[in-house]
Amino acid sequence: MPSLATKLGTLDLATPFLAASGTFGYGSEYAPIVDLKNLGAVVTKSLSVQPREGNPTPRIWETPAGMLNAIGLENCGLDVFLAKKVPDLAKLPTKVLVNVVGHSVQEYAEICKRLDGVEAVDGFEINISCPNVKHGTRFASDAADCARLFGAVRPTTKKLLMAKLSPNVTDIGEIARAAVEHGADALSLINTLLGMAIDVKTRKPRIANVTGGLSGPAVRPVAVRCVYQAAQACPKTPVCGIGGIRCLDDALEFFLAGACCVQVGTINYADPDLLNRLPGQLDAWLKANGHENISEIVGKVAI
Amino acid sequence: MNSAAHETNCFVQTSAETIEQRAVSARYWQLRLRAPEIARRARPGQFVMLSVQPDALSSDAACDPLLPRPLALLDADPKAGSIELLYFVAGRGTALLQSHAARPGTRLRILGPLGNGFTVVDGAEVHVAVGGGSGVAPLVYFFRKASFGNAPRTVILAARTKEHLADRACVEVPGADLREATDDGSAGFRGNAVEALRALLDGPLKGKRTAVYAAGPEPMMDAAAKLSIERGLPCRVSLEARMACGVGVCRSCVVDAKTPHPATGLFRRTICQDGPVFDPCELKEG
Ligand SMILES: Cc1cc2nc3c(=O)[nH]c(=O)nc-3n(C[C@H](O)[C@H](O)[C@H](O)COP(=O)(O)OP(=O)(O)OC[C@H]3O[C@@H](n4cnc5c(N)ncnc54)[C@H](O)[C@@H]3O)c2cc1C
Ligand SMILES: Cc1cc2nc3c(=O)[nH]c(=O)nc-3n(C[C@H](O)[C@H](O)[C@H](O)COP(=O)(O)O)c2cc1C
DSSP states (O other): OOBOOEEETTEEESSSEEEOTTSSTTSGGGTTTOOGGGOSEEEOOOBOSSOBOOOOSOOEEEETTEEEEOOOOOBOHHHHIIIIIHHHHTTOSSEEEEEEOOSSHHHHHHHHHHHHTOTTOOEEEEEOOOTTSTTTTHHHHOHHHHHHHHHHHGGGOSSEEEEEOOSSSSOHHHHHHHHHHTTOSEEEEOOOEEEEOEETTTTEESSTTSEEEEESGGGHHHHHHHHHHHHHHOTTSOEEEESOOOSHHHHHHHHHHTOSEEEEOTHHHHOTTHHHHHHHHHHHHHHHTTOSBGGGTTTOOOO | OOHHHHHHTOOEEEEEEEEEEEEOSSSEEEEEEEOHHHHHHOOTTOEEEEOSSSSOTTSGGGGSSOSOEEEEEEEEETTTTEEEEEEEOOSHHHHHHHHHHTSTTOEEEEEEEESBOOOOOTTOSEEEEEEEGGGHHHHHHHHHHSOOTTOOEEEEEEESSGGGSOOHHHHOOTTSEEEEEETTSSSSEESOHHHHHHHHHHTTTTTSOEEEEEESSHHHHHHHHHHHHHTTOOEEEEOOOOOSSSSSSSOOSEEEBSSOOTTTOOSEEETTTTOBEEOGGGBOOO
């Protein structure tokens, strides 16, 4: 009997399949159709100290096998999150990772500090990689800034700290090392790739923010490459792979590249039931291939 | 979360089977699907997110276009386990849907029913639906199913020409006065939907407390809402925007509201989950 359980740092996840930030709300939105016990964790929509109204519309544009988005981190802010979202999160039959954003090191630290004592929160995904807000990727593109951020956030919490990295950098291994050396317990990647589309008839950008983040199957090869490089750079750190996953084979690619778990993002919009099917499919695959646990294949790309 | 939002949580994802698709004018396709779980839950004004191709997403071809398309329900028959859609080909996605759905037995991924439907405005003496384009389905479904008591009802359906109007049989509303309007006057009233509405409000309905329900192209809905508000009449509009999820999580299809949302504190509403039906007085203009 293979086991689907996987370890993400100190956290024991029931399955290696997580729901990605911004694509699954706060978990309960999809509860009518997704059995959350099939998930290792829900990653909540990015949370900032102050509420954010986000960018003007249009905010999305569909592209070949993918989409551009510039939502602009619309979210209710920390106070409303504590009052209205946490009670529901506490009831979810899965782990909860809160995705955190900030304008400054202090804002990241404040959120982690205030949520450190909240039992419903199992850990943090530190989003240093949003391409849709001013300076959104500063902490993900400069190793010194990234180090400073984790240096400040680490002392605020004992909970899991996972750094969510951007693919929009020259050397992702360097950023990954900076995060890990300054306190990140785990890495998740990738956030979206900065992109742009123009309506040639009107000559206007397709989304109001002008540029947006590309996601979906179109980005998967970039994501697999980034996971591979980050895992090589930080061989002792668990990596969560994200980018264009739409079936078990896609997830297996990430495991082989070095991820111990994966997040499903854009595909939730088209096929939320995928998260119900993946655990059974992985179980059957492990059996058929004579494996006890996915740890046996993590990073085992044959090179 | 209010009770209406709670109800919208009762959606399902299933594989719907095409029963029949037929052309009901030069423009519209009427598509009947077997989707018993959706038929059972559906209310007028709600919509579904429909994949436009039959294959599983694990096939590369099915990933492009990737996102499902929002389509309003034209009808739902819980006994027969079927739902009906009325759509026109607007671009690549709907063109693919049209060709795939043409074959009975084709299975399509579908999520629904979604959103809050139309509800009857209390205290109105007369109810008028005014719609065109993609707004025909939700209005016809609503006027067919809702109970308006003895209040007279009128449905105004507008199109560019006679050929672009949907066949009367597929949009017939028992007990309502169905009026057509065409830009070129080839059928019914000569003029657009809002001009037809104005003629009605200034003519036979003058002085009556009339509730206006509008759905269709944005300029038409804006004008219908403006006219209603000018006349002090209650109005409901069914809005559209590009959307990815249909359930309120992606935050693509937001509109600005005058008051904070009870659950988020933000001055935003999602068309998919908080709508698609709104009282325009609760939204910011533009
Ligand atoms: C809640 C809701 C209910 C709808 N109900 C119906 C319906 O009952 N019947 C029907 O025919 N259509 C309906 N629509 C519109 C329908 O979803 C779009 O026509 C469709 O998504 C276009 O997809 P496409 O790939 O064919 O076109 P695209 O290539 O994506 O676009 C072609 C054109 O359609 C416009 N368009 C694209 N998406 C939308 C959208 N979501 N809303 C409005 N315009 C859009 C684009 O601006 C463009 O001009 C509804 C939309 C919403 C949001
Ligand atoms: C509409 C949308 C909103 C998103 N919002 C967030 C967000 O708030 N915070 C975040 O860290 N990532 C966000 N993401 C990025 C995803 O979590 C994920 O990293 C990315 O989309 C790549 O995975 P995918 O191809 O499976 O979608 C968003 C993605 C989309 C499409």
